[in-house]
Amino acid sequence: METSLDKINKMKEMFKDKTKILVLSGAGLSKEAGIPDFRSKDGLYSKNFYDMDPEYILSHEFLMENPKMFYKYIRENMNYKEVFPTKVYTKLKELEEEGRVSGIITQNIDGLHKKAGSKKVIEAHGNLIDFYCNKCYKKYNMNEMLGNRDIYCTCGGLIRPDVVLYGEELKDMSDINDLIENSDSLLVLGSSLLVYPIAYIPSMFLAKGKPVGIINLDKVYIAKDKNVIEINEKIGDVFFKVFGK
Ligand code: NAD
Numbered sequence: 381m382e383t384s385l386d387k388i389n390k391m392k393e394m395f396k397d398k399t400k401i402l403v404l405s406g407a408g409l410s411k412e413a414g415i416p417d418f419r420s421k422d423g424l425y426s427k428n429f430y431d432m433d434p435e436y437i438l439s440h441e442f443l444m445e446n447p448k449m450f451y452k453y454i455r456e457n458m459n460y461k462e463v464f465p466t467k468v469y470t471k472l473k474e475l476e477e478e479g480r481v482s483g484i485i486t487q488n489i490d491g492l493h494k495k496a497g498s499k500k501v502i503e504a505h506g507n508l509i510d511f512y513c514n515k516c517y518k519k520y521n522m523n524e525m526l527g528n529r530d531i532y533c534t535c536g537g538l539i540r541p542d543v544v545l546y547g548e549e550l551k552d553m554s555d556i557n558d559l560i561e562n563s564d565s566l567l568v569l570g571s572s573l574l575v576y577p578i579a580y581i582p583s584m585f586l587a588k589g590k591p592v593g594i595i596n597l598d599k600v601y602i603a604k605d606k607n608v609i610e611i612n613e614k615i616g617d618v619f620f621k622v623f624g625k
Pocket of ligand 1 (some may be wrong): 410418
């Protein structure tokens with residue numbers, strides 16, 4: 381029976397010579413910074429807000445019909461002003477500087493990779509840091525919008541976060557495809573791999589015989605493949621054993 385240490389050593393070996401590691405991060409990575417994920421039993425989706433399902437509140441339809449309530453929800457539940465990157469975030473930035481990490485694709489909307497100083501970051505679902513007017517596209521910042529600024533622009537348009545809400549199109553995927561093409565391996569950190577199309581990325585690596593390492597507390601949904609190593613533990617407990625301090 382394979383022990384946790386065996387798996388860690390295998391993963392270490394897997395990434396040892398890799399110089400273009402693509403990182404795919406999800407809510408589990410930011411949980412260690414204190415931000416709740418969506419789907420765990422203590423996650424954001426487990427708590428209704430004024431009897432409404434958060435998944436509905438975070439939709440395009442809801443923002444358009446009930447913008448004040450949308451803002452009340454994000455101001456009270458998704459305010460990332462005082463949240464800071466963990467040491468894992470910092471190490472990922474250093475690995476990019478050392479030329480080992482080719483880039484980061486994140487599903488997180490908290491902006492922590494950029495806050496940590498990582499440069500090549502694709503926020504597939506946008507973020508809750510940058511805001512803009514949906515009429516004149518003037519930019520607004522998080523401090524004012526998550527404070528108590530009026531949610532309408534001087535032109536009368538609604539100010540909204542640059543985030544992909546339910547019912548909206550994902551960001552342009554062409555950068556993502558280039559990054560995948562130019563990476564030699566994939567490291568998944570804290571994602572259940574349930575949200576598509578991001579969840580297709582591991583199989584794109586495996587189809588080309590490129591290895592995939594996964595560190596995620598719960599087991600993820602991925603086809604059995606000799607090029608996959610999955611460790612179901614906390615990122616903070618495993619990551620530095622694989623990549624060094
Ligand atoms: P998810 O909630 O579906 O899955 C998170 C996974 O992280 C779970 O499988 C859990 O087992 C794992 N996990 C929790 N704590 C962990 C830890 N300490 N170490 C290792 N693994 C841990 O998240 P997802 O796959 O990123 O789902 C995507 C959706 O959630 C995205 O649409 C994203 O925009 C959104 N989201 C983002 C944030 C954020 O920005 N921080 C927070 C919540 C949700």
